[in-house]
Amino acid sequence: MNQHTQYIKGCNACKDRADIFSCLCQTELDQIDEKRIEVHFKAGELIFKQGTPNMHFLCLTQGKVKTYIEGYNDKNLILSIVKPVEYILGPGIYADQMHHFSAMAIEDSVACLVDLVTFKSLIRRNPDFAEDFLRKVSLQSIYNYELFISLTQKQMPGRIADVLLYLKDKVYESNPFRTSLSRQDLADMSGMSKESAIRILREFKDEGIIQVIGNDFEILNIEHLSKISQTG
Amino acid sequence: MNQHTQYIKGCNACKDRADIFSCLCQTELDQIDEKRIEVHFKAGELIFKQGTPNMHFLCLTQGKVKTYIEGYNDKNLILSIVKPVEYILGPGIYADQMHHFSAMAIEDSVACLVDLVTFKSLIRRNPDFAEDFLRKVSLQSIYNYELFISLTQKQMPGRIADVLLYLKDKVYESNPFRTSLSRQDLADMSGMSKESAIRILREFKDEGIIQVIGNDFEILNIEHLSKISQTG
DNA sequence: TAGATATATTGATATATGTCATTATCTTTG
DNA sequence: CAAAGATAATGACATATATCAATATATCTA
Numbered sequence: 001m002n003q004h005t006q007y008i009k010g011c012n013a014c015k016d017r018a019d020i021f022s023c024l025c026q027t028e029l030d031q032i033d034e035k036r037i038e039v040h041f042k043a044g045e046l047i048f049k050q051g052t053p054n055m056h057f058l059c060l061t062q063g064k065v066k067t068y069i070e071g072y073n074d075k076n077l078i079l080s081i082v083k084p085v086e087y088i089l090g091p092g093i094y095a096d097q098m099h100h101f102s103a104m105a106i107e108d109s110v111a112c113l114v115d116l117v118t119f120k121s122l123i124r125r126n127p128d129f130a131e132d133f134l135r136k137v138s139l140q141s142i143y144n145y146e147l148f149i150s151l152t153q154k155q156m157p158g159r160i161a162d163v164l165l166y167l168k169d170k171v172y173e174s175n176p177f178r179t180s181l182s183r184q185d186l187a188d189m190s191g192m193s194k195e196s197a198i199r200i201l202r203e204f205k206d207e208g209i210i211q212v213i214g215n216d217f218e219i220l221n222i223e224h225l226s227k228i229s230q231t232g
Numbered sequence: 233m234n235q236h237t238q239y240i241k242g243c244n245a246c247k248d249r250a251d252i253f254s255c256l257c258q259t260e261l262d263q264i265d266e267k268r269i270e271v272h273f274k275a276g277e278l279i280f281k282q283g284t285p286n287m288h289f290l291c292l293t294q295g296k297v298k299t300y301i302e303g304y305n306d307k308n309l310i311l312s313i314v315k316p317v318e319y320i321l322g323p324g325i326y327a328d329q330m331h332h333f334s335a336m337a338i339e340d341s342v343a344c345l346v347d348l349v350t351f352k353s354l355i356r357r358n359p360d361f362a363e364d365f366l367r368k369v370s371l372q373s374i375y376n377y378e379l380f381i382s383l384t385q386k387q388m389p390g391r392i393a394d395v396l397l398y399l400k401d402k403v404y405e406s407n408p409f410r411t412s413l414s415r416q417d418l419a420d421m422s423g424m425s426k427e428s429a430i431r432i433l434r435e436f437k438d439e440g441i442i443q444v445i446g447n448d449f450e451i452l453n454i455e456h457l458s459k460i461s462q463t464g
Numbered sequence: 465t466a467g468a469t470a471t472a473t474t475g476a477t478a479t480a481t482g483t484c485a486t487t488a489t490c491t492t493t494g
Numbered sequence: 495c496a497a498a499g500a501t502a503a504t505g506a507c508a509t510a511t512a513t514c515a516a517t518a519t520a521t522c523t524a
Contacts, residue, residue, distance in 0.1 A: 071384075075385050077380055091371070091373035094369075094370040141323035148380070152303075153303040153305075199473090415502060426501095427503085428480090430503060446490085468521100471521085473516100478512085481509085484505105485506090488503070490499105490501070494496095
């Protein structure tokens with residue numbers, strides 16, 4: 001399916017893949033469809049920036065996006081890698097209408113922007129939709145708690161192991177995988193300097209746990225890597 | 233107001249103080265009141281434990297509670313100190329019905345437990361309530377992002393500064409404040425060993441930024457402490 | 465294709481932080 | 495009140511991790 005067909009079919013084509021929208025009736029879906037803006041981003045382009053007003057609910061239909069908190073000294077902390085079809089839910093939607101993290105395309109991407117007035121009115125009118133949305137928010141929260149433990153209680157090897165397993169299981173869903181993430185990105189996902197990230201990757205490579213050629217990764221010994229993730 | 237009057241008055245007395253319940257009509261509030269169980273906890277008692285089923289929505293009416301993730305090697309990460317009247321919202325409510333963190337009373341406390349069936353049906357029936365709840369969840373999320381930055385990008389002095397400012401501004405809301413938190417707790421809030429926490433506190437004391445006598449804290453130079461929080 | 469620019473890698477070194485052992489102080493309890 | 499147990503404080507030391515500098519490799523661009 002090329003981008004043009006995708007555009008013409010609109011939300012209906014997407015609906016099957018987009019879990020929380022499956023509980024909307026046709027009229028409700030049409031409402032979103034009308035208000036929907038489809039935007040194409042090139043790899044490296046900023047989708048929205050932390051600190052700016054949050055006016056849209058965002059649904060990623062193609063490509064990959066990293067969400068990250070911009071901290072001090074130009075250091076970023078990558079929260080998640082979003083793949084299609086998933087939503088980018090900022091907590092600002094129901095609080096201060098601001099973005100609390102930034103989002104950047106790491107591959108050429110397509111996203112649908114739905115204005116928040118429409119989105120919120122659907123939340124109010126359709127309890128199933130509200131519950132599904134709450135479920136999404138909750139799952140994200142749960143993942144954040146895991147991230148807390150990984151980042152604050154594990155040493156570097158454990159954190160890199162977590163990142164590799166996350167990429168394999170949640171992002172690329174395949175074992176030899178090629179990523180568009182830079183070494184700096186991997187470092188930003190695991191809260192360390194890029195030099196440290198590189199060093200740990202090399203250690204894993206030397207121990208035969210992984211194979212790395214450029215941006216092609218293969219986890220050779222999943223058990224061992226999981227153990228490193230466990231023991232911190 | 234003693235505990236007995238508090239009990240007799242029920243949710244109605246609490247309503248003024250409990251923001252998200254203010255949008256409920258009397259009938260709805262009565263429903264919660266009926267299903268409500270009031271429980272008294274002694275300081276140090278576990279209220280619920282990570283990994284157990286999450287069957288109740290919890291509202292703290294007296295005392296103070298710490299919520300914390302139990303990580304590896306018996307290390308905990310304290311997420312928040314809850315004071316009355318606030319809610320303890322686990323993300324499991326709308327996901328897997330499990331607790332993803334533990335809660336423990338750090339002072340003698342009173343909490344109201346509302347069963348989730350009642351709670352969820354109100355969320356479905358009253359959109360204002362649902363929105364208020366979403367607002368609460370969102371604010372918690374925003375705080376978690378700040379915590380991420382503090383814990384992963386600041387050095388120990390910055391993290392301890394954050395903890396002290398949090399206790400002053402959000403928990404005790406007064407400047408000389410007495411806490412029931414142990415040094416280990418302060419360490420668990422800032423993601424470091426208790427020895428390190430103690431050392432940083434001593435440094436702040438030597439530099440005249442704070443005064444500490446036992447569990448009595450006073451921040452003498454708020455500007456300086458804020459600066460330490462900023463510069464990491 | 466060559467030069468320029470960004471990214472990745474490596475090594476040497478400095479530093480932040482944790483661990484362990486010891487002593488001091490506070491709190492509980494018989 | 496004294497003994498016991500918990501919590502707090504301190505110092506010496508080990509180690510995880512960041513920083514800096516140098517080089518290698520990849521990627522872009524004229």
